[in-house]
Amino acid sequence: MLQLLHASRRFCGAPSPRTLTPRVGSAFRLASITLLLSLWSSGPALALQEPQPDSGVTDREAFLGETLSPSVAQEKVSRDIARQLQYSHYRTLRIDREVSSKVFDNYLSYLDGQKLYFLESDIKEFEVYRHRLDGALKTGQLDPAFRIYNRLQERLYDRITFALKLLENSSDKLDFEKDETILVDRADEAWPSSEEAMNEIWRKRVKNSILSLELTGKKDDEIRKTLTKRYESQLRRASQTRSEDVFQGYMNAFTGVYDPHTQYFSPRVSENFNINMSLSLEGIGAVLQTDDEYTKVVRLVPAGPADKAGQLKPADKVVAVGQDDDGELVDVVGWRLEEVVDLIRGPKQSIVRLKVIPANAASDDETRVLKIVRDRVALEDxxxxxxxxxxxxxxxxxxxxxxxxxxxxxxxxxxxxxxxxxxxxxxxxxxxxxxxxxxxxxxxxxxxxxxxxxxxxxxxxxxxxxxxxxxxxxxxxxxxxxxxxxxxxxxxxxxxxxxxxxxxxxxxxxxxxxxxxxxxxxxxxxxxxxxxxxxxxxxxxxxxxxxxxxxxxxxxxxxxxxxxxxxxxxxxxxxxxxxxxxxxxxxxxxxxxxxxxxxxxxxxxxxDLYLPELARQHESRMLKNKEYQAILEEISFLAEAKAEKELSLVLASRKAQLEKQRKKELSVVNAKRTARGEDVFEDFKAYETFVEAEAMRTDKDDDEADLFTKESGEILIDLLNAQSRVATHSPT
Structure with missing residues (x-):
């Protein structure tokens, strides 16, 4: 929901910097608490800044420039955060060697959770800090964090330039008939042991990106242009990193040891944290977060434009953003979160188009373009x-x-x-x-x-x-x-x-x-x-x-x-x-x-007396309900697809897999529609066209209750009847 903030700055929840957060109320007293509750944190908050113009950075020396270093003010804030965490946080936790080790792991995970940049040799070099960060945090010594980050910048430049060169001349290295696979998730893998091993990982990543774009219908030249622009944009954005960004990431690796809702907000993020009391914001009404190179939907604001449109869902990943009905879809994979938000926000009644990988997609090859009319989210809605x-x-x-x-x-x-x-x-x-x-x-x-x-x-x-x-x-x-x-x-x-x-x-x-x-x-x-x-x-x-x-x-x-x-x-x-x-x-x-x-x-x-009977009646009813069975089938299919640990890098195999996914999704959708007495879709294209049209409708009829609302009513009647029978047979 739109998170409402107490004047004493106390609330329950962890709003993203993108969340509307008005101030309310009087001073806090434990005996008469007036708190505001909300859903969850979006993870380490990113610094807010306006998108920068293209810098044209390609030279390694120009890219790295001056190494980033902490300020005196940041050292002071680090000491203050350490004191407050140790003495004010709900979780009583001394800052010791164990906390140091967790901060170390959190920071590496924050910087390179998929193990795509650092080499094993880098990690061994950094290990000297594992049990020394406790004292450094308490005394404001931030050099270890900045040293690790500056190394990341070097590795990132090497990786992106490798990918760009591969795109320039890929004929001998990107064989799309060769039988090989790529890991979906590398978080639990070992750090690459050598530059050659890292090159092999990135060769497969580039190949996978090409395959994914081809499966969306893009041609070779368009694919090369899209990926080149994506990688160059990633370089430019990395070159714009500020000391403040590094400090915020490191502090959130520290606060994350205590719990996921404790966060440090940099001055720029804090400015955006204080939105006025009107409970309104022109946009689509969605809270976003960064998830590796993607921008992911955390949740939708109730009664906001995205919620009303009914197509965007939590955990959907945004891969491109377009303006109006026919504006170019700008690829945003690898973009900074605030820049993606800047593209999505816009004036009331204007149209934004989002190309997303649905949360229920079996793989990242499945994308969908949604249209949403921006509007103002208000309390009355x-x-x-x-x-x-x-x-x-x-x-x-x-x-x-x-x-x-x-x-x-x-x-x-x-x-x-x-x-x-x-x-x-x-x-x-x-x-x-x-x-x-x-x-x-x-x-x-x-x-x-x-x-x-x-x-x-x-x-x-x-x-x-x-x-x-x-x-x-x-x-x-x-x-x-x-x-x-x-x-x-x-x-x-x-x-x-x-x-x-x-x-x-x-x-x-x-x-x-x-x-x-x-x-x-x-x-x-x-x-x-x-x-x-x-x-x-x-x-x-x-x-x-x-x-x-x-x-x-x-x-x-x-x-x-x-x-x-x-x-x-x-x-x-x-x-x-x-x-x-x-x-x-x-x-x-x-x-x-x-x-x-x-x-x-x-x-x-x-x-307690009625629950076994109520459960049996519910299960019996659902066994006969075709829409319910279609939902179970959909859940089973998604679980099976998400259990896959590797993706094929053979073009023919990926095409067959995508076709299978779409056929299954269409089957489930049509099964639900048949159960509700609605017309079925002839093919997947017809279904996609319908989804896009539904997102733009402003005259939706929301009077029809969904399956689980109806079933809740059925359970209530089961309870009424069960209580009536017990009352009838009870002695007076």
Whole structure:
């Protein structure tokens, strides 16, 4: 969601520099915490700077120029960060030899995670620093970090110039009929032992890049031109690296030892961190991060242009950006993150085209061009909404209300000004509940899928609409002080049957609400294991830049943390989201799950008696559902494809593989459409044309509930019937 920032700079989450981050509220007090919860960090933040004009750097000496070195100010900030991490971070961790070793590994991974630049000899030379960085960090000695980075610059120049020369004269080295393969992921491989070994790795990389572009329909001259431009751009961007960029990367290798949401923001990133209070931004509404040489979508802003278009998904990789309907698609592989963002942003109602490798693509050969109309993302667009499902069961008609909550929003400015009608989640949901009550619903589904969080107070008060007065969440500091946050309202606005629908992208405030409903036995939780973001960060000003540091942790009223493990549903739905890539437990150094004493609360009910029967009925229904079976088939196919560790470098084999992937994807899509009574696509081209047209539509009919919303309603009716049977047979 759009991350809302407390005036004291305390919040739960780790916003990317691309995230809209207004300030709100009053000073923080542990006893009456007003926090803002959001989804997750985008990894080490990159420095913001305007794209530079082409420098024409090709000469090695000109490229390397003066070696980068730390400033006195950076040495001071390093000491300050070390003190704050050691004494203020939630995780009590002394800066010692073990931390030093982790910082060393983190930094090498940050600089060269795929082992494509450094040689084994470089790493052996650097090993002298492995157990010495602790003292250096505490005293502000940054020379090791800059020495390692300057070596990277040398190796990067050598690699890119090798690739360019290979493109100039590749006839004798790039045989596309030769039976050989390339590793998909080199992270766990050994460092190349020699320049010859590194050359072989890069020969295959260039060959693979040529193959991937040919499979998109590009001709030989166009391929050579595209790759030459890509590599030259990478050289130019590397030549523009500043001391500030090196320092930020190194500091984030350091902060990453503590947890993935603690980050250092350089002065330029800090400037972009403070966006105004209007909760609006002209763009597509997506949070991006760098993933090796690609720009990857982290998440979509609820109700933003990309979210409304419905085509761009988390974990999609952007490989090219074009303007308007027919502007040139500019290859952005290897670009700096801020330069890609600069291309994607633009004026309201203008069109941007993104060429992406879909998250569910079996390989990087599969790309798709999406059109998105830029617009302004505003608080009003993220409001909770309702619908009514009509479900027939055994000759009886049921009405199930559904309330979708995209984010836990609040107009803090209106609240501060004392506006009694200020807009916030709880007020809107209260109104929707009253309207649904007029429809005489038999039960209610609260849909929190893709809700990345928001204002903690809204999670507390929203829970209060469904439970009697009582605790909703607990917050613990690193020194074991615990604050219990209560719903002060004794009134229950809705006391009927309730199901909460979540998925892997439900985080923070969503997890607090779902956990409380589950702990009280107030309703069933169905869907997928949630994200697991159960920590709180604050932003502290430094002499130069800012430090976002984790200070608190959330716990359920039953005592278990929402951190790391998230909320486990009572009934699980399948998901194509790869939990190994998305989720708190997929992030390095994530704080672990643990438990504290339960708060003093009274359960409303328990569903233990009914769950086995509800699960059986759900499974029986899904076995007969063709759309559900198509989803399972899709998940199985993607898992099988992603398990492949190597890609063929034979053109004919790659063409056959891509055709197989497209045939399978089309089969799954058509199976889903058949199950919904929709026309099928004759071929993959027809499907691609449809996807592009759908992205541009502004008149979409969103009234039709999706499969899992409907199934949530079915489960709710199962529960109603099961409770009725138990009540009928219970002695009076």
């Amino acid at each position: 993220q409001s909770a909404s309702k619908e009514v499902l009509d479900i027939e069961r055994d000759g009886k008609d049921y009405k199930v209300g559904v309330i979708e909550i995209p984010t836990f929003y609040a107009d803090f400015k209106g609240a501060q000004l004392g506006d009694p009608d200020y807009k916030h989640t709880t007020a809107d949901v209260r109104k929707l509940l009253k309207e649904l009550e007029q429809s005489d619903i038999d039960g209610l589904v609260i849909d929190l899928r893709n809700n990345g969080g928001g204002a903690l107070q809204e999670a507390i008060t929203l829970t209060g609409l469904f439970i009697p007065q009582g605790p909703t969440v607990q917050v613990r500091t690193s020194d074991d002080r615990i604050a219990v946050h209560n719903d002060p309202d004794k009134n229950v606005v809705y006391g009927g049957p309730l199901v909460v629908l979540v998925n892997r992208m439900s985080a923070s405030a969503s997890e607090i609400f779902a956990a409380a409903i589950q702990d009280y036995g107030r309703g069933l939780v169905v869907g997928n294991q949630t994200f697991g973001k159960g920590t709180v960060q604050s932003v502290r000003n430094l002499a130069s830049g800012q430090l976002k540091i984790t200070e608190f942790k959330f716990y359920r009223v039953s005592g278990g943390s929402t951190q790391h493990s998230g909320v486990l549903p009572d009934i699980t739905f399948p998901s194509a989201i790869d939990v190994a890539e998305i989720g708190e437990d997929a992030l390095p150094e994530a704080l672990p799950w643990d438990q504290i004493a339960a708060a003093d609360f009274e359960k409303v009910s328990s569903f």
